[in-house]
Amino acid sequence: MLSFRCPRCAQLVFFENTTCLRCGLPLGFDPGRLELVNAEGALHCANQREAACNWLVTEAGTLCRSCVLTRTRPDDADLAAMAAFATAESAKRRLVFQLLDLGLPLRSWEDEPGGLAYDLLSSRDSPVITGHVDGVITIDLAESDDPHREQIRQDMGEPYRTMLGHLRHETGHYYWPVLVERxxxxxxxxxxxxxxxxxxxxxxxxxxxxxxxxxxxxxxxxxxxxxxxxxxxxxxxxxxxxxxxxxxxxxxxxxxxxxxxxxxxxxxxxxxxxxxxxxxxxxxxxxxxxxxxxxxxxxxxxxxxxxxxxxxxxxxxxxxxxxxxxx
Structure with missing residues (x-):
């Protein structure tokens, strides 16, 4: 991840920031420029509230380059699942930033058959198996819960287990036909x-x-x-x-x-x-x-x-x- 500065006062700011804590300037991430920019008067992703998304869009009411990749998410009324969804989307934005920064081909499920899609599902009421099939990546949102994930990590004898790690691994499956087979x-x-x-x-x-x-x-x-x-x-x-x-x-x-x-x-x-x-x-x-x-x-x-x-x-x-x- 790059370091970012407020475009007005040059204060160091984080990738996730929506406001500069020094001068109060509204901030947003421009996926075209891969920069945090002045968001005054800018159009925000339609998931700004639901997923705490700070990415900018060019048309009102649309999803950003990261959020548009999500095919399925919890119902708004499921507050616990939506909180986990926001955590998962935050990790996914880091991943998508890296894919864009590396210049890897990135086509969504809406663009073409077999395009990249994420189903972010809650396993609270029914089982969810994290995995990948034909471009669709399924993630169990329970992995957003630190105690739950740490317990599984210990049970499985794994040295490392994070939401970002899951996303990178499963996205690797998506890139196998893209980079190897084709x-x-x-x-x-x-x-x-x-x-x-x-x-x-x-x-x-x-x-x-x-x-x-x-x-x-x-x-x-x-x-x-x-x-x-x-x-x-x-x-x-x-x-x-x-x-x-x-x-x-x-x-x-x-x-x-x-x-x-x-x-x-x-x-x-x-x-x-x-x-x-x-x-x-x-x-x-x-x-x-x-x-x-x-x-x-x-x-x-x-x-x-x-x-x-x-x-x-x-x-x-x-x-x-x-x-x-x-x-």
Missing amino acids: RGKLDAFRALFGDERADYGDALDRHYAEGAPTGWENSYVSAYATMHPWEDWAETFAQYLHIRDTLQTAAAFGMRVEVAEEALSAEPAVDVDGEPFEAILADWLPLTYALNAVNRSMGRDDLYPFVLSAAVVHKLTWVHRLTVTPA
């Missing part, structure tokens, strides 16, 4: 991630019955990534977005960490087909080392609880190439 990259994908034609249902049953194989850390970024090549792709794609967003934020605020290379125990950076990933890792490894140390000083778990093996770096490098190379 670009004719299946052979290269299978060489790195495995054959996605393996039966998904069988893989799912096997994963929950047997767990991740011994030594999975050498080839995968998470235990869940071992379940099926599609999940390995989605987990890797999400990690790539984590890394790029965090580094952008650190750079925007002038953060720089220098750690002697020999002090880092992570695997060395690698080069895939002449497209190096060293530049990103050279910034990422010292930053996460320092941030994890700071968290431990506060008695907290590691901020970034993942190890990037050489095999995972190969996969991240490949995702990087697909992301920065025009279609």
Whole structure:
């Protein structure tokens, strides 16, 4: 995420701000310019009240570039679900900002069949399974509740679980056909991630019955990534977005960490087909080392609880190439 300043008084403001706390100027996010701008007289997203959306639109009564991607949401009368909906939409706006900033193709379900759509549903009255099918991403709004999500994280033995993480992972599934299948990259994908034609249902049953194989850390970024090549792709794609967003934020605020290379125990950076990933890792490894140390000083778990093996770096490098190379 970039850093933003009030266009009137230059006070630092957050991405979510609707008003400058120093001078009182109304603020709104312009998705065309990717900037927080003076919102005096501007048109706000129709979800300004329902989702606390501060994005601007060009036509009155319409939804912004982020909110328009939501196909289904709770009824206005369900106040608890609507509060969770607002939290989920806030995380989704961060994701959509990043997708726009990276220049990734972003077509909504209203634009074309199979376009990106989000069904944000409450599991309070009936079960909701978070997942992706043919461009439609379903998210259980219960994941907006910190105690509920933390309990599931512990039950599942996961090192990390957030609403933004869910959105990045499931959106990774949407981008698999966009970046891999339609670009004719299946052979290269299978060489790195495995054959996605393996039966998904069988893989799912096997994963929950047997767990991740011994030594999975050498080839995968998470235990869940071992379940099926599609999940390995989605987990890797999400990690790539984590890394790029965090580094952008650190750079925007002038953060720089220098750690002697020999002090880092992570695997060395690698080069895939002449497209190096060293530049990103050279910034990422010292930053996460320092941030994890700071968290431990506060008695907290590691901020970034993942190890990037050489095999995972190969996969991240490949995702990087697909992301920065025009279609």
